[in-house]
């Protein structure tokens with residue numbers, strides 16, 4: 001059974017050797033060789049330094065294309081025309097599934113033609129030297145963004161390649177991303193990733209880790225997201241990670257989103273060890289977008305206004321082409337500038353909004369209850385507790401494809417548009433919390449003259465792409 005213990009140096013070396021043998025480019029991905037490269041980077045390229053010293057929210061898009069020269073061009077454009085403060089490199093789907101042969105074929109096809117045969121940057125195929133060329137060719141610090149349950153080789157290659165921030169985690173990249181992945185195995189895989197980040201940190205290269213807060217990106221109750229962020233943060237801290245960015249995906253109700261971001265920071269600082277520097281990241285709406293670009297910019301603007309009030313350390317921006325999928329560089333840059341405009345105008349205002357404090361109290365109370373359940377299920381061991389809590393459903397994620405989660409809980413918006421639970425499954429909440437959610441959903445039922453039912457859930461899933469927040473009956 002997996003345990004929340006720091007990997008020994010022998011344990012790390014054994015796994016490292018096996019992982020780096022998975023693909024030829026792994027051979028060059030050694031920490032010893034990489035330290036000198038990292039030490040040669042200017043402070044302006046040190047991800048944790050730039051993030052942790054910022055005084056205002058930093059903006060970061062997602063962006064990844066197959067070819068190295070085009071990725072350099074894309075990131076340069078997003079810096080210069082999008083005014084991005086932090087840069088991404090979004091990894092392609094084949095690499096996320098450890099299909100490095102298919103990624104190589106896709107890269108070769110892309111080199112031969114103009115059509116992108118991959119939906120992201122195949123970092124393992126580009127290898128350490130390719131990553132270092134990318135890092136040296138742009139101004140800002142770059143983060144590896146992906147969705148990889150087994151991210152061990154990707155981490156070895158990209159960290160050796162000069163990246164200093166790595167997204168994801170054993171729960172946040174398993175439960176929402178894969179059907180078959182056994183959670184205990186994924187936790188073991190990510191203990192390697194976090195220990196590698198810890199070793200770089202101990203050698204003087206602070207690696208920032210960012211658990212993926214949005215999870216399934218569809219009506220995730222804030223307390224579930226925050227509890228999972230803290231569990232992943234605790235697991236990473238055990239392995240020596242000292243720079244952690246906890247994430248949260250916008251739900252669209254400003255009171256609840258501001259309350260959730262404040263709860264995320266407060267609980268992150270409370271539960272994580274003092275030696276860890278905790279920052280927060282707000283993801284602009286991760287659910288379905290309106291196809292109309294003007295309306296899409298409205299969704300982006302609401303996220304930016306929310307960020308201006310809650311002031312997370314980082315905002316992951318969206319583009320007005322979200323509905324179509326991977327945006328053009330122009331649309332990606334436009335989403336950054338729309339966000340920047342709202343932030344700059346709203347941050348100079350004192351916007352006091354009713355209800356944030358009581359919503360934050362409720363979110364914190366729910367989150368503590370879920371965390372207590374994890375600690376109890378594991379008898380103090382967070383890794384074992386996470387696995388068991390998902391087995392019993394005490395911890396759960398709505399609409400989760402993973403067999404490791406029950407996926408028994410169902411969310412729906414209340415009459416305000418705040419996300420509540422319509423069906424709690426086996427979540428570790430007391431009756432009083434359940435009654436609060438039921439009462440708020442009942443108020444919506446009265447407004448809409450219908451009983452609370454699964455229809456509300458289904459109506460809410462598409463509401464924003466149809467131009468509304470709440471899926472009111474037509």
Ligand SMILES: CC[C@H]1O[C@@H](n2cnc3c(N)ncnc32)[C@H](O)[C@@H]1O
Pocket residue numbers: 062063064065090119120121318322325326327
């Ligand atoms: C987590 C899902 C998000 O990642 C975005 N995404 C996925 N691949 C790329 C990509 N290659 N470039 C830019 N954005 C991307 C997608 O648009 C969606 O907003």
